Amino acid sequence: MAASQPAAERLTDSLKDAVVAAVIALALFSGLIGIRTTADVGGLGLNFRWELLAAAVATVFAGRFLLNVFVWRTDKPVTRLFSGPMPKIPGLDKLGVIAGPIMLIAAFMLPVISWNFFGQQNRYIMDLAILVMTYIMLGWGLNIVVGLAGLLDLGYVAFYAVGAYSYALLSTKFFPLMVELGYAGPGIMDWAFWVSLPLAGILAAFWGIILGFPVLRLRGDYLAIVTLAFGEIIRIVLLNWYEFTGGPDGLSRIPRPSFFGIPFSRGEGGFADFFGLGYSPMHRIIFLFYLILILALITNFVTMRLRRLPIGRAWEALREDEIACRALGINTRNTKLTAFAIGAMFGGFAGSFFATRQGFISPESFVFMESALILAIVVLGGLGSQIGVVIAAVVMIGGFEIFRDLAEYRMLVFGLLMVSIMVWRPRGLISSRNPSVYLKERKAVGAEHVAEGRG
Amino acid sequence: MSQWEKDPVVTVEHLTMRFGGLVAIDDLSFNAGRSQITALIGPNGAGKTTVFNCLTGFYKPTEGRITLRHDNGETFLLERLRDHEIARDAHVSRTFQNIRLFSGMTVLENLMVAQHNPLMRASAWTIGGVFGISGFRQAETEAIDLAKYWLDHTRLLDRADEPASDLPYGAQRRLEIARAMCTRPVLLCLDEPAAGLNPRESAELNQLLRYICDEHGLSILLIEHDMSVVMEISDHIVVLDYGSKISDGTPDHVRNDPSVIAAYLGVDDEEVDAVVGTEAE
Numbered sequence: 001m002a003a004s005q006p007a008a009e010r011l012t013d014s015l016k017d018a019v020v021a022a023v024i025a026l027a028l029f030s031g032l033i034g035i036r037t038t039a040d041v042g043g044l045g046l047n048f049r050w051e052l053l054a055a056a057v058a059t060v061f062a063g064r065f066l067l068n069v070f071v072w073r074t075d076k077p078v079t080r081l082f083s084g085p086m087p088k089i090p091g092l093d094k095l096g097v098i099a100g101p102i103m104l105i106a107a108f109m110l111p112v113i114s115w116n117f118f119g120q121q122n123r124y125i126m127d128l129a130i131l132v133m134t135y136i137m138l139g140w141g142l143n144i145v146v147g148l149a150g151l152l153d154l155g156y157v158a159f160y161a162v163g164a165y166s167y168a169l170l171s172t173k174f175f176p177l178m179v180e181l182g183y184a185g186p187g188i189m190d191w192a193f194w195v196s197l198p199l200a201g202i203l204a205a206f207w208g209i210i211l212g213f214p215v216l217r218l219r220g221d222y223l224a225i226v227t228l229a230f231g232e233i234i235r236i237v238l239l240n241w242y243e244f245t246g247g248p249d250g251l252s253r254i255p256r257p258s259f260f261g262i263p264f265s266r267g268e269g270g271f272a273d274f275f276g277l278g279y280s281p282m283h284r285i286i287f288l289f290y291l292i293l294i295l296a297l298i299t300n301f302v303t304m305r306l307r308r309l310p311i312g313r314a315w316e317a318l319r320e321d322e323i324a325c326r327a328l329g330i331n332t333r334n335t336k337l338t339a340f341a342i343g344a345m346f347g348g349f350a351g352s353f354f355a356t357r358q359g360f361i362s363p364e365s366f367v368f369m370e371s372a373l374i375l376a377i378v379v380l381g382g383l384g385s386q387i388g389v390v391i392a393a394v395v396m397i398g399g400f401e402i403f404r405d406l407a408e409y410r411m412l413v414f415g416l417l418m419v420s421i422m423v424w425r426p427r428g429l430i431s432s433r434n435p436s437v438y439l440k441e442r443k444a445v446g447a448e449h450v451a452e453g454r455g
Numbered sequence: 456m457s458q459w460e461k462d463p464v465v466t467v468e469h470l471t472m473r474f475g476g477l478v479a480i481d482d483l484s485f486n487a488g489r490s491q492i493t494a495l496i497g498p499n500g501a502g503k504t505t506v507f508n509c510l511t512g513f514y515k516p517t518e519g520r521i522t523l524r525h526d527n528g529e530t531f532l533l534e535r536l537r538d539h540e541i542a543r544d545a546h547v548s549r550t551f552q553n554i555r556l557f558s559g560m561t562v563l564e565n566l567m568v569a570q571h572n573p574l575m576r577a578s579a580w581t582i583g584g585v586f587g588i589s590g591f592r593q594a595e596t597e598a599i600d601l602a603k604y605w606l607d608h609t610r611l612l613d614r615a616d617e618p619a620s621d622l623p624y625g626a627q628r629r630l631e632i633a634r635a636m637c638t639r640p641v642l643l644c645l646d647e648p649a650a651g652l653n654p655r656e657s658a659e660l661n662q663l664l665r666y667i668c669d670e671h672g673l674s675i676l677l678i679e680h681d682m683s684v685v686m687e688i689s690d691h692i693v694v695l696d697y698g699s700k701i702s703d704g705t706p707d708h709v710r711n712d713p714s715v716i717a718a719y720l721g722v723d724d725e726e727v728d729a730v731v732g733t734e735a736e
Contacts, residue, residue: 019463150482302585309584310574320557327511327549328569329542338581428536431504435561437599439615443561449618450559 014068143345147384149339150319155231163351204348251364382428459488470519497695512538548640558620
């Protein structure tokens, strides 16, 4: 206890701690404050600012020392705060039970609230909400692969791309061709999205199996590297196959979705006309929002359902111990492939939604950064936790938008967030898992028991 | 003629397993009798676990044949099947020397995973399960009943909803046996089930194994160092040393076999005492 600690000892301890802090400050600041680049006549020059550096280090040293002596006491150095898992917060793991329905209602009410209260900002808020929902859906899709089956997939964005390009190519090239050749009536163009959506999912799942087949022999880090490579291969093919995908020009004029055949257009036969409303471009945005909300909820529903089926239990068992699975007669290769394919399928659905929302796609939207972002959402939220993914997606994507002005610091904050979560809650925000079956009572399994999976 | 020669559940013929230059098993042949407990013993490094790994498909034997016969006369050549096929089709189930439970799943879930294949069929390979077909719900109830039966017999029923890694060591061993039983095996391979158990738990395990063998007519193949377990419950003992069989017969025959005593003398005094000691009893 601080009170029982001799004053002299406290002083030396405070001093030691302050010296450590000063050294760290020196290491960090010598690059950040001590050196400044200047534009000289002949090119870039360096300007050393030793006084400023000394002042910064001295401030850290003095501040740390004083705080240690008077505020924190040295038996509780500040670093301890950052040096281990967060103490268990009772109720945080129950958060999902309460937060789930509240967030669901909030999501359904959002367009109404936004329409009535945010006048000018309405469009912006709805666009952001659609973006967040897309990432929630992608997070849920990837959660099947990473969270349940424990396969570290760094190339998830490839399936997002397959979905997006499937829809774009079907609707801009294939369907017009069918109409031209007389195999389909011109009405198909109004239904393009609804016909393409399942096809895009199937194609993405198909690619999931094709990529998964050779890749899933690998485990752990090797699996991660190869999935990353496959993600890049898909992007590079899209970039270079100019005749088919338009290469870096991308594909434009992708048809917008229709309200089950009724287009969102001004005038006769449009959505507003059909329902006797005044035309507003917001109708389509709100429709898109509900569309992605429903798609995401389907993803969630199917995942929750699969968890309670033998296939879902086999995925989780695979994450826990692959050898034991084989000893129990589970075909681990096929089980991994189904996880990969179903995860990819939801990525494909999300991709075709992305294409129809944007109206334009190019390989630039499917870079590795996207995979990393989706993976970060899953890891921060808690592997295998559905509600955790929602919270992480709202925080990350919402946070990115809020700090848009500080764009250059975004990645810094992003990294800081990752590090803090890894230190405090290494299993993610919501880390306990709900058993899929129970005899008497459903008790959540604490994070310390659950394995991460080794591919 | 002994049971293992009359009606063997598994016949191992000329089994050889080489890892590079190392011969782990050298031309090993033995039978295990139906509805009997067969113990595989031998000093450390004799190749016992390697035999298990060959039997359950985790290793592909370099040479030899392993034939498994079901009650209905159906035969399986195990060396040709892959590990999960051996568990699924030939119904050979195993436990591991270092316990391998699904530690983040509950005790009951562990037993449900063991019934993966019948449940998969009942759920029409997931498609029917997603839509909740009634056949699946019934199959699941039956699966839970089977799990309850084995939990009851391993005294784990009270802890069914707890994470498997929360159980004490002895209970984890029992859970692994219960999980193996839930696959409805014909042959149960136990790799040192009594390791780390106290004498009371060890005696309980003997009872459980005898119960499984006598009441369910199951054949058990057992690797064990604990001689009190081996001598008490085995019907038939096969002794390995340096990958070869040095003795084969009833517990009485084996404990009086000079080559067995010699093999143990060369290794560890304690283990010799165990063999000689049980002889004196």
